Amino acid sequence: MPRIPLEDNFADVINKTQRGRKISDADLAAKAGITAEELAAVKGGEIRENTLLALAPALQLGRNSLLAMARKEWYPEQPIFPRGFAMFNTPFEDMTVNSYLVWDKKTKLAAAFDTGASADSMLDTVASEGLTLRYVFITHTHDDHIADLDRVAATNAEIWASELEPVERPGAKTFQENAHFHLGELSIKTLFTWGHSPGMTTFYVTGLAWPLAIVGDSIFASSMGGSPTHFEMQLRNNQQKILKLPADTVIAGGHGPLTTLKQEKQHNPFFAR
Structure with a gap:
């Protein structure tokens, strides 16, 4: 089977969390100490590392793991089942x-x-x-x-x-x-x-x-x-x-x-x- 890509990217995680926690763009930007333009950029998929590091704690997400996800630095090691x-x-x-x-x-x-x-x-x-x-x-x-x-x-x-x-x-x-x-x-x-x-x-x-x-x-x-x-x-x-x-x-x-x-x-x- 070919390598299956991750279901979500870092922008998906941010958007999913923001929607789930019902935080407006204005409130999230203020909580993270970033501008509305910076928030819109990362929500659209642009990798801005300082913005991501500010957003992670505001959304109760892991800073290092979110950044690694944006950098595409990790893919899970696949377990092997001999049979069954x-x-x-x-x-x-x-x-x-x-x-x-x-x-x-x-x-x-x-x-x-x-x-x-x-x-x-x-x-x-x-x-x-x-x-x-x-x-x-x-x-x-x-x-x-x-x-x-x-x-x-x-x-x-x-x-x-x-x-x-x-x-x-x-x-x-x-x-x-x-x-x-x-x-x-x-x-x-x-x-x-x-x-x-x-x-x-x-x-x-x-x-x-x-x-x-x-x-x-x-x-x-x-x-x-x-x-x-x-x-x-x-x-x-x-x-x-x-x-x-x-x-x-x-x-x-x-x-x-x-x-x-x-x-x-x-x-x-x-x-x-």
């Missing part, structure tokens, strides 16, 4: 979206997480590995994440989503927080990390080579999912539920490349201090 894990990245309108597949090596039972824009490669993997797709777990119901749900559901796998954001289709089931599912030696636990959407769910998977958190749009490498109405709740859920997982946990976001919790604590402007 596959990532799929498919184009949807002007972006790409991720979906995932995990399976138990002995029983050949598998679970899918979202479908992406197309489930072609996922279903090919199910066939080539001789797997039985037992579950399809939905992180959230935005169109890009469930675009090919009908085809995946045709495998007769059980469709599961949060009780706070159910899938509108016959036979789909809902779970509560801290529900547990098992596939042979694999264990899957649900964590409600809502904010970007009403029922955003993180699935914490153990039993693979690395602990794995499939987080939907809760967190991206170097960023996180935005929300104009529930930004602070998204941030709080990320901090209280995802960032407290083991440091070697692989973070599998709905967009962008894989990363790890340890790397995000060092390089994500929302969490690095």
Whole structure:
């Protein structure tokens, strides 16, 4: 798979945070001690390092990590799963979206997480590995994440989503927080990390080579999912539920490349201090 670019750039992080915290341009410029022209320049993607260093604390973002993001100095080291894990990245309108597949090596039972824009490669993997797709777990119901749900559901796998954001289709089931599912030696636990959407769910998977958190749009490498109405709740859920997982946990976001919790604590402007 070719290298997947980061979902957000530094200007996206600034704009997303400003919208989420409902800070006007005038108030943000005053708080950071910069001019309106300087603010407009960096929000438009111009790299002005002194302006970025002033804006970061005003937005409660990490100064060094935001600056490194602007300089494009960091890309997450990619974790390797010898077997039992596959990532799929498919184009949807002007972006790409991720979906995932995990399976138990002995029983050949598998679970899918979202479908992406197309489930072609996922279903090919199910066939080539001789797997039985037992579950399809939905992180959230935005169109890009469930675009090919009908085809995946045709495998007769059980469709599961949060009780706070159910899938509108016959036979789909809902779970509560801290529900547990098992596939042979694999264990899957649900964590409600809502904010970007009403029922955003993180699935914490153990039993693979690395602990794995499939987080939907809760967190991206170097960023996180935005929300104009529930930004602070998204941030709080990320901090209280995802960032407290083991440091070697692989973070599998709905967009962008894989990363790890340890790397995000060092390089994500929302969490690095």
